[in-house]
Amino acid sequence: MNPTDLTSLSPSLATLPALPALVAALVALFAKTTLTSVLQVLARLRAGVFPIPEDARLLRKKQADAEAPFVRRCANVWRNDTENLPLFFALAVVYVLLGASAEAARLLFGSYVLLRYAHSAVFLLGLQPWRALLYLSGMAVCWVIAWKSLLLAGLMG
Amino acid sequence: MNPTDLTSLSPSLATLPALPALVAALVALFAKTTLTSVLQVLARLRAGVFPIPEDARLLRKKQADAEAPFVRRCANVWRNDTENLPLFFALAVVYVLLGASAEAARLLFGSYVLLRYAHSAVFLLGLQPWRALLYLSGMAVCWVIAWKSLLLAGLMG
Amino acid sequence: MNPTDLTSLSPSLATLPALPALVAALVALFAKTTLTSVLQVLARLRAGVFPIPEDARLLRKKQADAEAPFVRRCANVWRNDTENLPLFFALAVVYVLLGASAEAARLLFGSYVLLRYAHSAVFLLGLQPWRALLYLSGMAVCWVIAWKSLLLAGLMG
Numbered sequence: 001m002n003p004t005d006l007t008s009l010s011p012s013l014a015t016l017p018a019l020p021a022l023v024a025a026l027v028a029l030f031a032k033t034t035l036t037s038v039l040q041v042l043a044r045l046r047a048g049v050f051p052i053p054e055d056a057r058l059l060r061k062k063q064a065d066a067e068a069p070f071v072r073r074c075a076n077v078w079r080n081d082t083e084n085l086p087l088f089f090a091l092a093v094v095y096v097l098l099g100a101s102a103e104a105a106r107l108l109f110g111s112y113v114l115l116r117y118a119h120s121a122v123f124l125l126g127l128q129p130w131r132a133l134l135y136l137s138g139m140a141v142c143w144v145i146a147w148k149s150l151l152l153a154g155l156m157g
Numbered sequence: 158m159n160p161t162d163l164t165s166l167s168p169s170l171a172t173l174p175a176l177p178a179l180v181a182a183l184v185a186l187f188a189k190t191t192l193t194s195v196l197q198v199l200a201r202l203r204a205g206v207f208p209i210p211e212d213a214r215l216l217r218k219k220q221a222d223a224e225a226p227f228v229r230r231c232a233n234v235w236r237n238d239t240e241n242l243p244l245f246f247a248l249a250v251v252y253v254l255l256g257a258s259a260e261a262a263r264l265l266f267g268s269y270v271l272l273r274y275a276h277s278a279v280f281l282l283g284l285q286p287w288r289a290l291l292y293l294s295g296m297a298v299c300w301v302i303a304w305k306s307l308l309l310a311g312l313m314g
Numbered sequence: 315m316n317p318t319d320l321t322s323l324s325p326s327l328a329t330l331p332a333l334p335a336l337v338a339a340l341v342a343l344f345a346k347t348t349l350t351s352v353l354q355v356l357a358r359l360r361a362g363v364f365p366i367p368e369d370a371r372l373l374r375k376k377q378a379d380a381e382a383p384f385v386r387r388c389a390n391v392w393r394n395d396t397e398n399l400p401l402f403f404a405l406a407v408v409y410v411l412l413g414a415s416a417e418a419a420r421l422l423f424g425s426y427v428l429l430r431y432a433h434s435a436v437f438l439l440g441l442q443p444w445r446a447l448l449y450l451s452g453m454a455v456c457w458v459i460a461w462k463s464l465l466l467a468g469l470m471g
Contacts, residue, residue: 016254020310023251027303030244034296037240052233054283076366082239082396083351087344089247090403094337096254097330097410126368139348146341153334173411177467180408184460187401191453194397209390211440239396246404253411 018096018105025092025109032117033081039124040074047071070124077120084138088112091145098152108148112141175253175262182249182266189274190238196281197231204228227281234277241295245269248302255309265305269298332410332419339406339423346431347395353438354388361385384438391434398452402426405459412466422462426455 047068050056056063067075092109119134150156204225207213213220224232249266276291307313361382364370370377381389406423433448464470 023306023310054285058285086243086400128368128372149337153337180463180467183404211442215442243400
């Protein structure tokens with residue numbers, strides 16, 4: 001099916017050209033967090049360390065005081081994502097609603113997704129200063145989206 | 158007021174038939190997190206355990222090193238929600254913008270809300286393997302929304 | 315450029331009058347969380363306490379068991395924001411999509427932003443009962459947005 005057919009189905013696609021780029025970015029980021037969850041569960045099973053009592057009982061282990069180191073690392077990746085992804089989601093939705101072009105959205109959303117994949121990888125591997133640089137780059141992309149949204153909304157003069 | 162009158166007020170309702178289902182789901186999930194906060198505050202007051210110094214001073218208690226067990230359980234529910242709800246919100250908004258039907262949205266959003274209410278309940282009660290199964294079911298619903306959004310956006314051929 | 319010119323560029327601005335207010339609120343909240351991150355990094359460098367091993371190595375310090383007190387305070391502000399901002403974002407986007415008026419959105423979004431800035435400030439300063447009162451006021455604004463969205467969606471009779 002080509003895009004011209006689709007716009008006849010969905011009025012939003014006709015007026016919001018950046019919507020497909022947002023869908024692709026969201027699904028890619030959802031795949032990343034799903035993968036983090038899978039890694040965390042596997043790491044917890046492998047270490048055999050369960051701080052939640054019913055988890056320990058289910059796997060017939062003693063309840064632990066704290067998570068194993070790699071499980072904590074996955075939790076840090078998750079925490080960093082919960083601090084950053086919702087702001088990206090909100091800014092990206094608004095940017096799309098303001099009529100952003102498909103090209104600009106593909107470039108900005110694509111950069112953000114790649115930077116966050118790389119950030120998670122180096123966080124899991126424990127590589128500095130790469131983690132800090134990738135974090136700041138992701139933030140910079142969000143600030144570009146914020147800036148362009150302010151312009152599109154007519155809020156910057 | 159019937160829906161036909163409303164669409165004359167809001168142009169979005171005419172072109173985005175799944176929007177009311179999203180509003181209902183959001184409000185239901187907001188009610189759930191509000192309830193978690195209330196439970197957490199009540200549990201903290203009842204245990205009399207306050208790790209933040211100004212909270213301990215306000216209630217004339219000694220500052221504690223860690224939260225009471227049930228307060229930690231509420232914090233786990235919150236953490237799990239902060240990891241999962243924002244992705245659902247973003248996927249659901251995009252799905253609605255792509256012109257999802259009211260029926261499909263009611264079914265998917267309704268299932269997700271029920272699964273997350275059940276997940277929070279069994280997490281608070283400490284029931285496994287139910288917590289894991291409900292978590293995975295909620296993720297599965299989100300993946301269905303992601304898949305349908307990719308199709309509606311014309312990104313899957 | 316005046317708003318009338320802009321609506322000819324973006325079809326959303328013509329039908330979604332509250333969209334500029336949402337952009338302004340999002341950018342203000344993004345500035346707040348960016349500031350929290352900067353404060354947290356500065357506090358961690360100043361205390362010289364690094365619980366993540368590669369951070370300790372990078373700065374040639376011994377790995378610590380826990381964060382310094384003010385870094386923990388910043389983490390608490392972040393955690394509180396991750397619990398509250400995504401729900402505001404989702405409710406606000408839906409409220410805008412339902413055709414909320416620019417005036418109502420400016421008042422509600424503006425109040426929420428001010429209350430969350432004040433909440434972060436008193437949390438960092440350790441002032442109770444102000445933190446609790448500002449938290450509850452922010453929640454109340456979200457409930458007003460939720461209620462108005464239910465009305466606009468025709469879900470409350």
